[in-house]
Each structure stands twice: as structure tokens, then as C-alpha cells.
Amino acid sequence: MLRTRIALVVVAATLLAIAVSVVSSYRGVSGLVADQFDRALVDRADAVAAVLDAGRVPAERPDTAEQLLLPDGTVRPLSPGRAVLPVPPGALAVARSGEGRLMDETAVGDRTFGVLVQGRGEGHGALVVSQDYAGAERVDREFLGRISWTTAGAAAACAALSWLLIGRILRPMRRLAGAAERISSTQDLNTALPAAGRDEVGRLTLAFEVMLDALRRSREAQQRLVQNASHELRTPLTSVRGSAELLQRARGRLAPEDEEKILGTLVTESVALDELVRELVELATDRQADEDPVPLDLAAAAEDCADRFRRRTGRVITVGAAGAGPDRDGAVLVLARPRALHRCLDNLLANAVKFSPGDTPVTVLVESAPAGPERSAGGGRGGDAGRRGDGGGGRGGVRPGVPYVRLVVRDLGPGIGPDERDAVFDRFYRGAGTQSTPGSGLGLAIVHDLVTADRGTVFAGTGPAGGAEVGFTLPRAVPAVPAARGR
Template sequence: MLRARIGLVVLASVLLAIAVPVVAAYRGVTTLVADQLDLSLVDRADTVLAAVDLDRVPLPRPDTVEQLLAPDGTARPLTPGAAALPVSDRAREVARTGQGSHQEDIEIDGTPYGLLTKARSDGRGAVTVGQTYAGVTAVDEAFLLRITWTSVAAAVGSALLSWLVLGRILRPVRRLAHAAEHITTTRDLTTPLPAAGRDEVGRLTRAFDAMVGALRRSREQQQRLVQDASHELRTPLTSVRGCAELLQRARGRLAPEDEEQILGTLVTETVALDELVRELVELATDQWTAEAPEPVDLLAAAEDSARRFRRRTGREITVTADGPVPVLARPRALQRCVDNLVGNAVKFSPDGTPVEIRVTGGRLAVRDQGPGIAPGDRQAVFERFYRAAGTQSTPGSGLGLAIVHDLVAADHGSVFATAAPSGGAEVGFRLPPAPGG
């Protein structure tokens, strides 16, 4: 669960952020307290030495015990009735020599003490001062307990707050996930998505919405293609079936000229059907998708297409150029576009009339001498299976210009259809120039 994982990361970060300063503060406070206790012990020892040198008894303190240490190592408490403090060998050495000092930590009946033995100025033994650490230990334990509970409370509060905040932050993600699950289950691409904000989740939502929109449009195009294809296929199939049934019923009783006419119709309709199926397959599979765009010489593509159509049709096809530049496109897809435009121009031009291909920069236009295209049909001619008025009897599938539109649009170009100045139509496309072209 994303929320739990992020919450654990946040909690670990909070614990680390709390632990580091807490440990550093505790160690700093402990060191400071220890230094203050040492200073207090030294000050008390100096006070006791000054009082003893003046043959006075120092004022008692509740947290300290004082005793005189003779050169022979015997101890005498300065407070009447007080128990003698233990004397170590180092303390006896200080008392015997009357020089230096010695500090150590001991426990007396389970209570920690700090002992400081300091030589008297006249060399007659030493003074030992014992300072209890019981109060300091209690304060230290209370401080440690309090800071521990404070840290735990801060960690728990941070965990709860992060859990609530993460729930709010991830709410759009959950809504988007539910919408995706609904789309996956129902295949309903019209399912509304949650509102997109301006953060990363909003960007994800907008990207997902764009993807679903593309899928929806693709499905609509596929459905329209199937519907249009079934309609277009019905006519040649009906004609082929009618001719075949007529030949089957006649069984050789038809006149030779009628049989020749029926067989010619069968061949014509079969060729049309083959062309239609081929272009439908090309349109549905987009066999040029795997091609990578690269700089392509648009003039060379036009000349290659013109050369092949001259040989195939015997028609006069000219190529002119004005500042041609390489374009960024898929080479085979671009050649298919040029071939479709030239083939379309040849089909609609009267026999014996020329076809002109003109390349200007990244623009290619093919001009024919046909009936032209009405202004209201100049965008519609690039739709699938569209036929303008008066062209229904013209051979063809009605997919050639639709294929040009799809291939050019995939390479970030645009198509156009206009009337030629001297009659006929001018149909072509524009493509972006190649970098450095």
C-alpha cells in the first residue's frame, strides 16, 4: 500500500530527525552537569582547606561529607557523628607527602559519590571531600524519561499527521485508480476522470485522460472503418456474386459477347475488390509505424514516383522545383503519399493531359487537368471512402487521400486541396524541414 510505505518513510525520517538532536543534547547536558559537579567539588575542597587552616569547622552542606586525613592515613570526619569516608592508597599518598590531589568516584551504600583528596598547604596531611551524586542521578533519569516520552509523543503525532496528510494527497490517485479499474472492467472509455490539479498527480491525471481520449478516438475510428468498409465491400461483392450466379445458371447458354461482358465485369470488380482490401489492410495496420523519421529528399521522391508512373501509364508527368529542402519524415510512408497523389491525379485527368508535380521548400503539390474539387469538398476528400458528386463511377477505393492524410499527420505535416489556376485540382502536403536542412 503506497500510503503505508510513504508513511513509514516519513516516520523513519521523523525518528531520525528527533533522535540525532536528542542524543546530542543529552550528551551535551550530561557533560555540562559533570563539569559543574567537578567545579563544585573543587570549590568545596578549597573552602574546607581554608577553614581547616584557620582552625575552624566549615559550614556543613547537605550534599557533601568532609574529613581530615592525617599523614599516617587515619581519617577524622569534620562533622561530628558522620561516618568516615573510605580512603584509597592514592589518597593516603597525598596525605603522606602533603602534595597534589586525587579525585575518584565511589559508591557508599549504593549511593554514588565523588571524592576529592587535596593536600593541606602546611603539608600536615590532606582533606577529603565527598559529594553525593544521588540528586544529580535522579535529575538525569527524570530528564531521560521525559525526553524519551516527548520523542515518542512527537513521533506518534508525526505518524498520525503524515497518515492524514498522505490520505488527502493520495486521494486523487485512488480516484484515478478506481476510474482505471472501472474502465478495465467495463471497457467504457467515456468514464469521467477526477479533476486534475496542478501538481504531479494532476499531470498524471491529464496524461491518463489524454491516453483514454486517444484510445476512445481510435476505437471510434476502428468502428467507423469497419462500418464504412462493410458498406464499400458490399457493392463489389454483390456484383461479383451476381455475375457468378448468372454464369452458374446459364451454364454455357449465354451468347459469347454477353459472357465476355460478364467475365469482364468479374475481373473489374475483383481488381477493385483487391485494391480496396489492400488499402484497408494498409489503413488498419499502418505498416509504416516501425519506420523512424529521417531527413528525406522530397524532390528525389517526386522524381522517382514520376518515373514509375510514366513507365506504367505512358502519361506525361513533369517535376519542377523551387528551393526544395530535405523534410523530416518516414521514407517509405512519404513515397506512398507521393504515389497516391500522382495516381489520384492520373485517374482524374483526361487521357493525354499532363500531370505536374511541384516541390517548393517542404511543400509538394500534384496538379491534374480533371474536373477540379468543389470548395465544399476540399477537406472532405481526405476522409475515408468519401467521393465527391460526379465521381462515384470513377474506379478507386476512396482511401488513397485518406492514407495520405494519416501518414502526413503522423509526421507532423498537413494536407491541402485547392483549385489549380489553369483548371483541375492541386492536391498535396507540407512537411517540417529536417534539422539543419
């Protein structure tokens, strides 16, 4: 449990801080007690020496014992009836010289005494003053006992306070976890999240809200895709089923030309179904998502695609480049995924070839501009983050101030009306007068998704000579400037 773990960490940190303080304090107090004990021994020795010099006997104290150490090693207590305490090593040397001072410890049974040996002059031996350490030991015990109880109380208070405060701090986290569990169990993406604050939990809540919003848009887009796909699939499936049932009922009684017509319808509708399913899979899975954007020569890619369409359709398709920069031998480089870029070019050329007369040319123009213009937000499709471009309708998002490259495909077909410039990029959209034209209505939608995934825009409008112009912009790939060599 997170609350318990954090509380334990806080208590452990508190105990560590108290332990450091206690050790430092104990060492300081022990030093002070030892100094006081030594000073008391010196004061007692000076007082006893003064009394002896005056020819009197010092008054007895319960915690001290005084005795004389003669030069011959004889020990004589100054208080009658007192036991003789052992003298420390080196005391006899002080007694014989009658000069100097020696401090040491001695033990009698389970008691420890501090001993001061002080010379009384040559031939007079030394004064030995002993003081029981019981008082100092009592101070140590009381200090440690009080510190222990204080530490235990502080740790208990810290644990209780930490538990309460951490619970309050983690309350938004528990609410967020509860909301996430409800969403996980009910699959209801409209579940309200707790209010977001300005701290880290608030940032996490905002991140969850953004994620839920993306999931909601994705689910709505999937549902729309399924509904639209079912609607679009119903027409060719109905035609295929009707033709098959007619052949089944006729059982060879149809005229050859009628049978050939029905079989042609079956083949045509099967091809349409195959194309529709293929583009649906392409749109739903984005097979190019595993590619990384790399610098590509947009004009060269457009020429490759145009050459394939020339051989396939026999149409006149010209490719031109204007405003080429110094990227690489005059090439216009863009930052895009290779397969995705070729897919976009194929769809644009296929769209132009399909909706323009066979004896008219198709023109592809690649233009390089210094920096991307500011794009104002525009309508998007469900989960698509749309932006409007300049020139006709546009979607996507070229970043302001970033160099970009513009590709446009122009034809001399019926053109695209002002009210259709955004709609042509919707899935399954068919313009006025194009309902009978073969196709799935997904080609430009795929272009939109692939281009916006590479941070580009799409646009559609009417060409200078009439007809339609459809294209996209992509960020320009600026080559790195080589570092100058040092001399």
C-alpha cells in the same frame, strides 16, 4: 498501501529528527550536570577547609563524606561513625606534598562517588571530599524517562496526524484510481474524472483526461472506419456474389460472350476488393510507424516515383524544383520517413493519373520556402488533429517559424471544387462525377495520415491551368553546421 507507506516514512523521519535532538540534548545536559557536580565538589572542599582552619568540625551532609588523608597514608573521617571511603590512586602524593588538587571517581559496592583530593599544606596532608553520584544518576534517569515518554507521544501524534492529513491529500488520487477502475471494468470511456486541481495530482488527472479523449477519438475513428469499410465492401461483394450465383445457375448455358462478361466482372471486382482490403490494412496499421524520420531529397524521391508511373502508364509526367536551397548540391531536403514519403507520392500520382485524360500531362513541383506559415485550426476527421493550410483547403500542422518544403501534383482533370477541398481527404470520399471511377476512396486519406504523422500539412485545390492540384508540406531538414576548428 500508499497511505500507510507515506505515514511510516513521515513517522520514521520524525523519530530520526527527535533522536538527533535527544542525543544532542542529552550530551549537553550531561556536560552541564558534570560541570555542576565538579563545581559543587570544589565549593564543598573550600567550605570544609575553611571550617577546619577555623578549628571547627564541618556539618554533615547526607550526600557527601569528608576525610583527611595524612602524609603517612592514614585516612581519618571528619564525621564520627562514617565509613572510610577508598581514596583514588595519586591521592597519597598530594597528601605528602600538601599541594595540588586531584579529581577522580571511586566505587563502593554498587554506588559511584566523585572524589576531590585537595592539599592542605606541607605536613598537613590532604582533604578528601567524596560526593555520591546518585543525584546525577537520578537526573539522567528522569531526563531519559521524560524524553522517552515525550518521544513516544510525539511519534503517536505524528502518526495520527500524518494518517489523517495524508488521507486528505491522497483523496483526489483515490478518486482518480476509482474512476480508472470503473473505466477498466465497464470500458466506458465517457466516465467523468474528478475535478483537476493545480498540484501534481491535478496534472495527473489532466493527463488521464487527455489520454481518455485520445482513446475516445480513436474508438470513434475505428467505429467509423469499420462502418465505412463495411459499406464499401458491400458493393463489390454483392457484385461478386451475384455474378457467381448467375454462373452457378446457368451451369454452362450462357453464351460465351455473356460468360466472358461475367468472368470479367468477377476479376474486376476481385481486384477492387484486393485493393480496398490492402488500403484498409495500410490505413489501420500504418506500417511505416516503425520508421524514424530522416533527411530525404524530396525532388529525387518525386523523380523516382514519376519514372515508375511513366513506365507503367506511358503518361507524360514532369518533375520540377523551384527555390532549392543550399542543403546539399541544390537538393531540397525534408525530414520524413522514407517508405511513408514514397507511399504518399505514389498515391498522389495515382490519383492524378486516374482522374485526368490520358493525353494530358501531370506536373510535380517541389518548392522550398524559408519558414512555415502560421496555421489556423481547421476541421479534422474524428481522431485527426486537423489544421487548415493556405492556398486551397489544407490539413495538418507545419510549425510556425520552421522552414518547410511544399510538393504539389497538378493534372488537367475535372478539378476539385471549393466545397470539396477538405472532404477529398476523408476516408471513402468520392467527389461528384467520380462514383463510377475504380478506386477505394482511401488514397488521399492515407496521404493525410502519413504526412500529418511527420508534422506536415496536406492541401487540395484548383491548378493555375484548371484541373486539380493536390500536395503536402513537410518540415525542411536543415543540415548541421560543422564546428569551426580552433587554431
